Amino acid sequence: MEGNLNALTTIFTEFYYWVTIVMMFLIHVGFCTYEVGVSRRRNHLKTLMKNAMAIPLVTVTFYFFGWWIYFGFPNGPGMVPGGLAAAPFAEPWNPLMATHLSGVSPGETGVTPTEAALWHRLNGVFWGAFLLFSITTASIISGSIIERARSGAFWIVAVLIGSVLWILDASWGWHPQGWMVKLWGYHDAYASGVVHAIAGGAALAFLIVLGPRIGKFRPDGTARDIPPHNVWLVTIGLFLIYTGFWGFYAACNIPLISPATIAGQITGDTWTATNIYLAPTTLSAITFNFLMSLSGGMMAGYIVSKGDPFWTFSMGLCGVISASAGNDLYHPIQAMLIGAIVPSICYKLHYFVERRFKIDDAVGAVAVHGYGGFLGVVVAGFMLWGQPSSPYEGFAHINPLGNFAGAVLMFALGFIPTFVVCKILNSMNLLRVPAKVELEGVDFALNHAFEASVREVGSAEKAMIK
Amino acid sequence: MSTNGMESWAVDLKDVGAIYPFQGSEVLMVIIGLVFWIGWHVLQTRHENAEIEADMAADRSGDETREAIDRY
Numbered sequence: 001m002e003g004n005l006n007a008l009t010t011i012f013t014e015f016y017y018w019v020t021i022v023m024m025f026l027i028h029v030g031f032c033t034y035e036v037g038v039s040r041r042r043n044h045l046k047t048l049m050k051n052a053m054a055i056p057l058v059t060v061t062f063y064f065f066g067w068w069i070y071f072g073f074p075n076g077p078g079m080v081p082g083g084l085a086a087a088p089f090a091e092p093w094n095p096l097m098a099t100h101l102s103g104v105s106p107g108e109t110g111v112t113p114t115e116a117a118l119w120h121r122l123n124g125v126f127w128g129a130f131l132l133f134s135i136t137t138a139s140i141i142s143g144s145i146i147e148r149a150r151s152g153a154f155w156i157v158a159v160l161i162g163s164v165l166w167i168l169d170a171s172w173g174w175h176p177q178g179w180m181v182k183l184w185g186y187h188d189a190y191a192s193g194v195v196h197a198i199a200g201g202a203a204l205a206f207l208i209v210l211g212p213r214i215g216k217f218r219p220d221g222t223a224r225d226i227p228p229h230n231v232w233l234v235t236i237g238l239f240l241i242y243t244g245f246w247g248f249y250a251a252c253n254i255p256l257i258s259p260a261t262i263a264g265q266i267t268g269d270t271w272t273a274t275n276i277y278l279a280p281t282t283l284s285a286i287t288f289n290f291l292m293s294l295s296g297g298m299m300a301g302y303i304v305s306k307g308d309p310f311w312t313f314s315m316g317l318c319g320v321i322s323a324s325a326g327n328d329l330y331h332p333i334q335a336m337l338i339g340a341i342v343p344s345i346c347y348k349l350h351y352f353v354e355r356r357f358k359i360d361d362a363v364g365a366v367a368v369h370g371y372g373g374f375l376g377v378v379v380a381g382f383m384l385w386g387q388p389s390s391p392y393e394g395f396a397h398i399n400p401l402g403n404f405a406g407a408v409l410m411f412a413l414g415f416i417p418t419f420v421v422c423k424i425l426n427s428m429n430l431l432r433v434p435a436k437v438e439l440e441g442v443d444f445a446l447n448h449a450f451e452a453s454v455r456e457v458g459s460a461e462k463a464m465i466k
Numbered sequence: 467m468s469t470n471g472m473e474s475w476a477v478d479l480k481d482v483g484a485i486y487p488f489q490g491s492e493v494l495m496v497i498i499g500l501v502f503w504i505g506w507h508v509l510q511t512r513h514e515n516a517e518i519e520a521d522m523a524a525d526r527s528g529d530e531t532r533e534a535i536d537r538y
Contacts, residue, residue, distance in 0.1 A: 042534040063499075093496050151514065434518065440530070445521055447534075
């Protein structure tokens with residue numbers, strides 16, 4: 001009986017994560033739609049392909065090393081004892097990283113019966129769910145740099161952020177045994193910092209080295225507006241991102257687990273859903289808070305931007321991001337207010353940074369994800385002050401300093417390595433297209449071939465008219 | 467003869483582990499996969515360089531560029 005219950009729980013968990021993966025794919029449909037809508041006609045195709053190809057590139061590299069990084073580094077660079085953690089089931093050559101049943105075949109190496117029983121149904125779906133976070137982290141940068149960045153440069157940075165940096169910070173601060181959780185009481189349940197702040201930091205670094213689009217700033221230094229080519233497409237894209245975000249939230253939870261399996265301080269036999277730290281929450285709680293923080297962001301966005309669709313939708317997203325760090329524990333009205341106030345600050349910051357530092361962020365990703373994520377983690381430190389960060393004994397409690405330090409670390413972990421890599425790419429002329437190509441449009445060759453084909457086939461057809 | 471060692475499903479599943487073909491060649495497959503990934507970046511960079519070179523040589527008059535800008 002117990003065996004069947006365990007099997008049922010495992011298969012339910014497998015199916016649960018599988019569904020979140022499918023839902024999260026909508027985030028990328030949304031990102032592609034959104035970016036193409038923002039870009040001008042002469043840049044559509046490259047804009048689409050730049051974002052779309054992040055999907056396979058981050059996927060294969062996340063298979064080769066990203067998944068292993070998550071399990072290998074929870075102890076950080078010597079922050080807590082234990083060094084590099086062993087995670088054979090996440091190594092790309094391990095049989096559990098492939099089609100595997102619950103046992104161990106005769107002669108099979110690298111797999112123990114215990115690992116096989118636990119991971120044979122969960123490894124692929126956990127990997128897939130984390131992978132979709134990885135691709136999201138990379139995609140966040142993509143929109144900022146449209147119309148002048150070389151696709152190849154972005155793809156290198158996409159692998160860096162998607163398969164190395166974010167998953168390293170997740171190992172530190174988004175893992176039941178992560179050193180930031182243990183020592184600092186870092187709490188970031190739905191990834192305000194570990195996904196959004198780090199991606200915003202990386203986007204800002206890329207933009208600083210890349211420079212603005214031609215024509216973005218007037219000779220006196222004031223900014224020109226470069227309106228989206230298709231506002232409808234932009235808003236549909238953001239709607240799709242909202243929809244995929246539901247999967248993102250669900251994937252941050254463990255859907256069903258017993259206190260005995262957690263093996264922490266929780267007493268009794270009541271099974272529960274938990275956040276990533278294995279601390280109790282419910283899907284119902286995050287449904288309240290997701291929708292209320294989204295609504296707070298959209299309502300504030302509508303007022304602050306005077307009804308601008310681009311910013312109203314973007315601030316809805318920023319509302320969710322800014323409440324995400326604590327949305328497992330907030331009251332819905334708290335989520336709504338955080339979701340309204342933080343995006344309003346981010347909106348102002350976007351234009352301040354644009355004016356003061358001449359940063360041309362085509363989609364406002366640094367504001368929505370970077371500042372929104374950063375401030376969301378900081379706010380959670382105050383709002384959840386003194387609450388347990390973990391069900392395990394000896395972990396620091398949630399506190400403002402721990403979350404502030406964590407937010408700084410997340411932003412910097414995205415910013416510094418990306419800045420260095422972009423500098424190197426720039427020195428090799430691999431970061432930005434030449435000015436002539438930027439003016440022609442990065443699709444120039446593709447459009448030329450398209451028009452030539454249209455003319456040729458049109459001529460052939462017209463010649464057949466009697 | 468079977469590429470994954472399974473000749474029949476008349477087995478107890480608790481005794482079955484990996485069921486993909488050519489077990490034992492995982493390290494080789496990882497190496498091939500890494501070469502495929504790095505090679506893709508190399509080929510893509512060459513392709514992108516060639517395309518930029520062609521774009522730089524095109525539209526000397528600037529007329530097509532002006533048309534493209536007007537189309538927004």
